[in-house]
Amino acid sequence: MMKQYQLAMPQQVFSGETGMQALESLAARHKKAAVFTDAGIRASGVLERPLAELDKAAVPYVVYDTLPAEPTCDQAQQVIDTFRESGADLIVAVGGGSVMDIAKLASITADGSCTVRDQLKDPRIGKKTVKTIMIPTTAGTGSEATPNSIVAVPEEQLKVGIVNPEMIADAVILDGEMIRRLPRKIAASTGIDALCHAIECYTSAKANPFSDLFAMQALRLIFANLEKACDDADALDAKEKMMQAAFYAGVAITCSGTTAVHALSYPLGGRYHIPHGVANAIMLMPVMQFNKSCCSKKFAEVYDAVGGTGAGTDTEKADWVINQMDAMVKHLDIPTSLKPYGVTETDLPLLVKAGMDVQRLLVNNPRTVTAADAEALYRAIL
Numbered sequence: 322m323m324k325q326y327q328l329a330m331p332q333q334v335f336s337g338e339t340g341m342q343a344l345e346s347l348a349a350r351h352k353k354a355a356v357f358t359d360a361g362i363r364a365s366g367v368l369e370r371p372l373a374e375l376d377k378a379a380v381p382y383v384v385y386d387t388l389p390a391e392p393t394c395d396q397a398q399q400v401i402d403t404f405r406e407s408g409a410d411l412i413v414a415v416g417g418g419s420v421m422d423i424a425k426l427a428s429i430t431a432d433g434s435c436t437v438r439d440q441l442k443d444p445r446i447g448k449k450t451v452k453t454i455m456i457p458t459t460a461g462t463g464s465e466a467t468p469n470s471i472v473a474v475p476e477e478q479l480k481v482g483i484v485n486p487e488m489i490a491d492a493v494i495l496d497g498e499m500i501r502r503l504p505r506k507i508a509a510s511t512g513i514d515a516l517c518h519a520i521e522c523y524t525s526a527k528a529n530p531f532s533d534l535f536a537m538q539a540l541r542l543i544f545a546n547l548e549k550a551c552d553d554a555d556a557l558d559a560k561e562k563m564m565q566a567a568f569y570a571g572v573a574i575t576c577s578g579t580t581a582v583h584a585l586s587y588p589l590g591g592r593y594h595i596p597h598g599v600a601n602a603i604m605l606m607p608v609m610q611f612n613k614s615c616c617s618k619k620f621a622e623v624y625d626a627v628g629g630t631g632a633g634t635d636t637e638k639a640d641w642v643i644n645q646m647d648a649m650v651k652h653l654d655i656p657t658s659l660k661p662y663g664v665t666e667t668d669l670p671l672l673v674k675a676g677m678d679v680q681r682l683l684v685n686n687p688r689t690v691t692a693a694d695a696e697a698l699y700r701a702i703l
C-alpha cells in the first residue's frame with residue numbers, strides 16, 4: 322500500500338448550461354475584480370458573457386487583455402506589477418493555460434513579498450492574498466485544477482513548473498461554450514495535452530486510487546469526444562465533455578504527476594518555442610512505447626474502460642491503446658516529429674541535458690529514464 326496520497330481541488334466547481342451565472346454571486350462580495358485574458362480570446366468574443374455577469378454583480382472591474390502566450394517568468398512579472406496597482410481583491414482568469422498560470426502567480430505575489438523569479442528558487446514562498454476564479458477557454462491544460470504554474474526561463478531555454486498548493490483556484494467555471502469557436506489547431510493540441518495528462522498520470526509511479534479515478538474518467542471522455550469536439554464546431558456536447566475531461570486530468574495531475582512525456586517536452590517548448598500541446602504530442606508515442614513493458618496492465622485497464630476491441634492479452638491491449646492515441650494525433654493533423662522545427666542531430670546533447678534536468682517529473686516515470694534512453698527517445702522524433 323502507498324504511504325500517503327491526497328486529493329486537493331478548487332473549493333467550488335460550476336458547470337452546465339447556466340454554470341456561468343455563478344460568476345455573479347461569486348464576484349458580488351468583492352470590491353474590485355481584475356479580469357486576466359489575452360488578445361486572441363478578446364477577439365473571439367468569449368469574454369462577453371463573463372463580463373456581463375460581472376456587470377450584473379455591480380462589481381467594478383479592470384480588464385488586462387494583452388497577456389502573452391506561454392509566458393516567460395519576466396513577462397508574468399510585468400503583468401503582476403501592473404495588476405498590483407489595480408487594488409483588485411479578485412482575479413477572474415478567462416483563458417487558456419497561459420492566462421490562468423499568470424493569474425495564479427499574481428494571486429500569491431500580489432502583496433509584493435516575493436517575485437516570480439524568487440519562486441523559481443523557492444516555489445513555496447508565495448501566499449495567496451487575492452481570490453481566484455478560473456474560466457478555461459481551452460480544453461486543455463487543466464491549470465484550473467492544479468497548483469502549478471509553468472513559466473519559461475529564457476537564459477536556461479527551459480520551461481519550469483512552480484508548484485504551490487496556495488495556487489489552487491478558489492472557484493472554477495467549466496463551460497463548453499467557451500471553446501465553441503476555438504480554432505481546430507488549438508483545440509487539437511490542447512486536447513492532446515489533456516490526453517497526455519490523463520495517460521501519464523494513470524501510468525505514473527505516483528498513481529493512486531484518487532488519481533486513477535480522475536485520470537480514467539478523463540481518458541473515457543477524451544477517447545470518445547476529442548476528435549468530434551475538434552472536427553465539428555457545433556458539437557457542444559463533445560466540447561462540454563472535453564472541458565470536464567481537461568479538468569479531471571488536471572485533478573489527476575494534482576494527486577499523481579505527469580511523467581517522461583512532459584519532462585522531455587519542456588526543453589522543446591523552452592528552446593524551440595514549440596507550443597506545449599504540440600511538444601507533448603510529439604513526445605507521446607516514443608515515451609509510451611518505451612514505457613509499455615512496465616505498465617501493460619494499466620494500459621489494459623484503459624483498453625477495457627474505453628471500449629477497445631480485438632485484443633486478448635495485456636500486451637495486445639496496450640498496443641491497441643497506444644495505436645489509438647497515435648491515430649488521434651494524426652487525425653488531428655498535429656506534427657509527430659521535430660522536422661518542421663529544424664531540430665537536428667547536433668541539438669541532441671543539449672536537449673538530453675535539459676530533459677534530464679526535469680527530474681521533478683522523470684522520477685514519476687514507470688520506467689527509469691537514463692541519459693542514453695533520453696537520447697534514443699529524442700532521436701526517434703528527429
Ligand SMILES: NC(=O)c1ccc[n+]([C@@H]2O[C@H](COP(=O)([O-])OP(=O)(O)OC[C@H]3O[C@@H](n4cnc5c(N)ncnc54)[C@H](O)[C@@H]3O)[C@@H](O)[C@H]2O)c1
Binds near residue numbers: 359468471501
Ligand atoms: N498550470 C498547469 O497545470 C499547466 C498544465 C499544462 C500546461 N500549462 C501551460 O499552459 C500554457 C499553454 O496553455 P494552452 O495550451 O491552454 O494555450 P494558451 O493559453 O497559450 O493559448 C493558445 C492560444 O489560443 C488562443 N485562445 C485560447 N482560447 C481561445 C478561444 N476560446 N477562442 C479563440 N482563441 C483562443 C489564445 O489567444 C492563444 O493565442 C503553456 O505555458 C503550458 O506550459 C500549464
Ligand SMILES: [Zn+2]
Binds near residue numbers: 462583597601
Ligand atoms: Zn501539459
